[in-house]
Amino acid sequence: MAQIELEHIERIFRLGDSEVHALRDVSLRIEAGEYLAVMGPSGSGKSTLLNLLGLLDRPNAGHYRLEGRDVTTLSADEQARVRSARIGFVFQSFHLVPRLSAAENIGLPLMLAGVAPAERAQRVAQALADFGLEQRAGHRPEELSGGQRQRVAIARATIMRPAMLLADEPTGNLDRSTGQEVTALLEALNAGGTTLIVVTHDPVMGARARRRVLMEDGAIRRDEAVAPAAP
Amino acid sequence: MSPADTLRFAAAAALGNRLRSALMVLAMSIGVAAVVVLTALGDGARRYVVGEFAALGASLVIVLPGRTETGGVNPGSFITSTPRDLTVDDAAALLRAPSVNRVAPLAVGNAELSSGGRVREAMVVGTSADYLDLRKMALSAGRFLPREDFSRASGLAVIGETLRAEFFGNGPAVGRSIRAGDRRLRVIGVLAPAGQGLGMNSDEMLIVPVATAQAMFDTNTLFRIMVEARGREALGAAQREMETILRARHDGELDVTLISQDAVLGTFDRILGALTLGVAGIAAISLAVAGILVMNVMLVAVTQRTAEIGLLMALGASGRLIRTAFLVEAALLSIAGAAVGFLLGHAGAWAIRLAYPVLPAWPPAWAVAAAVGTALVTGLGFGVMPARRAARLDPVQALARR
Numbered sequence: 228m229a230q231i232e233l234e235h236i237e238r239i240f241r242l243g244d245s246e247v248h249a250l251r252d253v254s255l256r257i258e259a260g261e262y263l264a265v266m267g268p269s270g271s272g273k274s275t276l277l278n279l280l281g282l283l284d285r286p287n288a289g290h291y292r293l294e295g296r297d298v299t300t301l302s303a304d305e306q307a308r309v310r311s312a313r314i315g316f317v318f319q320s321f322h323l324v325p326r327l328s329a330a331e332n333i334g335l336p337l338m339l340a341g342v343a344p345a346e347r348a349q350r351v352a353q354a355l356a357d358f359g360l361e362q363r364a365g366h367r368p369e370e371l372s373g374g375q376r377q378r379v380a381i382a383r384a385t386i387m388r389p390a391m392l393l394a395d396e397p398t399g400n401l402d403r404s405t406g407q408e409v410t411a412l413l414e415a416l417n418a419g420g421t422t423l424i425v426v427t428h429d430p431v432m433g434a435r436a437r438r439r440v441l442m443e444d445g446a447i448r449r450d451e452a453v454a455p456a457a458p
Numbered sequence: 459m460s461p462a463d464t465l466r467f468a469a470a471a472a473l474g475n476r477l478r479s480a481l482m483v484l485a486m487s488i489g490v491a492a493v494v495v496l497t498a499l500g501d502g503a504r505r506y507v508v509g510e511f512a513a514l515g516a517s518l519v520i521v522l523p524g525r526t527e528t529g530g531v532n533p534g535s536f537i538t539s540t541p542r543d544l545t546v547d548d549a550a551a552l553l554r555a556p557s558v559n560r561v562a563p564l565a566v567g568n569a570e571l572s573s574g575g576r577v578r579e580a581m582v583v584g585t586s587a588d589y590l591d592l593r594k595m596a597l598s599a600g601r602f603l604p605r606e607d608f609s610r611a612s613g614l615a616v617i618g619e620t621l622r623a624e625f626f627g628n629g630p631a632v633g634r635s636i637r638a639g640d641r642r643l644r645v646i647g648v649l650a651p652a653g654q655g656l657g658m659n660s661d662e663m664l665i666v667p668v669a670t671a672q673a674m675f676d677t678n679t680l681f682r683i684m685v686e687a688r689g690r691e692a693l694g695a696a697q698r699e700m701e702t703i704l705r706a707r708h709d710g711e712l713d714v715t716l717i718s719q720d721a722v723l724g725t726f727d728r729i730l731g732a733l734t735l736g737v738a739g740i741a742a743i744s745l746a747v748a749g750i751l752v753m754n755v756m757l758v759a760v761t762q763r764t765a766e767i768g769l770l771m772a773l774g775a776s777g778r779l780i781r782t783a784f785l786v787e788a789a790l791l792s793i794a795g796a797a798v799g800f801l802l803g804h805a806g807a808w809a810i811r812l813a814y815p816v817l818p819a820w821p822p823a824w825a826v827a828a829a830v831g832t833a834l835v836t837g838l839g840f841g842v843m844p845a846r847r848a849a850r851l852d853p854v855q856a857l858a859r860r
């Protein structure tokens with residue numbers, strides 16, 4: 228049983244009279260611990276696919292089995308629980324809450340899940356140490372550099388110890404060297420066993436993934452497993 | 459999310475946009491303060507009037523000529539066209555009722571007073587010896603009208619403090635003479651200063667025997683008769699006896715109205731109570747307006763924080779959690795508004811009491827409770843719609859918003 232199984236997924240957006248076929252007959256199996264890059268031209272459906280995988284969106288047709296369980300038919304609240312426990316998101320624009328400090332942003336998923344303050348503080352402190360953010364714990368997002376912001380976002384995405392990390396162009400707003408740091412961070416998490424699915428335009432980052440999925444016009448054009456490039 | 463965390467999160471969100479929160483608290487507090495101040499004013503007026511009437515005494519009955527029907531039209535009101543007048547003989551007859559203690563007939567008019575070259579217009583009250591005790595007035599000099607037959611028109615006068623000061627200045631007033639119209643009167647007493655009361659100002663009054671006043675105004679009728687029963691318990695019996703006597707004297711017809719202090723007080727209490735309620739209603743409208751502002755402000759908050767709501771959803775927040783967070787935020791702002799309004803309102807009432815010491819402007823407890831309660835209910839009620847809107851956002855589209 229694969230961790231993720233997509234079968235004949237269709238996603239159609241209706242805008243007035245016109246229809247946009249964002250995903251057509253997408254079938255995909257992803258094993259636990261895989262490192263997968265989703266690539267393709269703009270508008271090819273990469274983000275739509277990632278949103279579906281993250282249970283932020285529902286397909287118009289097809290089935291999505293997550294860890295053997297059909298999650299397409301779950302209620303919104305049940306999907307929220309799955310997101311909380313199993314899925315971590317990293318966004319291109321970081322999506323930090325501006326009024327909360329770095330530590331509070333990292334602790335947000337724990338707070339939403341109702342974890343007791345004492346355990347929360349301890350896990351946040353550990354995360355701050357793991358991601359080299361001890362000196363920045365009390366800083367607001369606006370007082371952090373882009374790379375630091377994305378590190379806070381990744382710390383937040385992993386604080387619940389999710390089974391998979393979904394990253395939509397995580398380095399898109401960063402310069403080359405900070406982008407490489409963030410990539411290394413994500414790869415380290417993947418090395419620890421977390422499934423990593425990255426949408427990227429960056430061929431360098433794509434080349435580092437062990438599996439590359441190329442999308443075009445809502446469909447999977449190519450799906451190739453490769454030996455990891457030498458670091 | 460635990461209740462404590464929800465509270466902290468909502469409070470931080472409310473503090474995150476200070477101007478927005480301050481505006482909402484202001485609107486809410488103005489509404490609450492308006493209710494508190496206006497009801498304090500209304501209730502203060504009620505208490506003031508009731509207090510003034512209470513000073514008249516609980517066992518007092520006032521007899522007016524004419525029948526005031528309260529329970530619809532009486533067949534009798536068609537039979538007699540004009541009611542018989544009240545006379546001093548009626549007053550004398552009332553004195554014979556067993557439950558009646560004191561009687562003071564009243565004939566009232568205006569006359570030009572003059573003494574020592576000074577002239578002024580004043581109110582002349584024709585009455586009898588018992589008037590002083592009936593009205594609970596006191597003398598500062600001399601004595602009051604002597605106890606004598608109601609029909610004796612002796613030329614005696616008791617004057618109010620203002621008249622004394624104007625006509626006689628620092629010199630003694632008792633024993634001096636004063637002209638009222640074409641009559642010469644001897645001043646035998648001066649009323650102690652009483653200040654402004656209800657109806658008539660006793661400081662500017664000239665009191666003469668009732669027959670003297672009737673002669674001055676060329677009439678043999680009375681304005682009204684004031685009667686005091688033998689204690690509060692005897693009030694009902696006294697009224698019945700008086701009705702019997704007056705009916706017999708007026709050819710079997712009761713063409714007078716008896717008013718007791720209780721009835722007057724009850725009426726005033728009702729009128730001013732209704733006024734207070736009306737004022738509270740108007741103030742409550744401002745609370746409703748504040749409620750609409752709450753909704754507007756919260757809708758803006760939802761729009762401003764759309765991306766944040768999308769993020770919370772991605773991090774595993776359920777719709778219910780997001781709804782609760784926004785509702786708690788609206789509730790916190792409403793509570794703050796109600797608290798500030800409560801303080802503002804009490805400060806306002808205090809200022810009124812300072813400016814008008816005679817007015818007991820204390821906001822009634824029910825009004826304060828209603829204002830604060832309404833503030834919370836409107837804040838929450840108008841917060842529901844924005845909170846539901848937040849919870850129903852599509853996470854993908856919310857996240858796409860920057």
Ligand SMILES: Nc1ncnc2c1ncn2[C@@H]1O[C@H](COP(=O)(O)OP(=O)(O)OP(=O)(O)O)[C@@H](O)[C@H]1O
Nearest residue numbers: 240241242247249268269270271272273274275276
């Ligand atoms: N909410 C929506 N309503 C209508 N059309 C949409 C919506 N979301 C996406 N689309 C359309 O679906 C298609 C796929 O969009 P998607 O965002 O998945 O592309 P993408 O591969 O992520 O592109 P990019 O590289 O520019 O981010 C596009 O044509 C887009 O216009």
Ligand SMILES: [Mg+2]
Nearest residue numbers: 273274275395
């Ligand atoms: Mg995209």
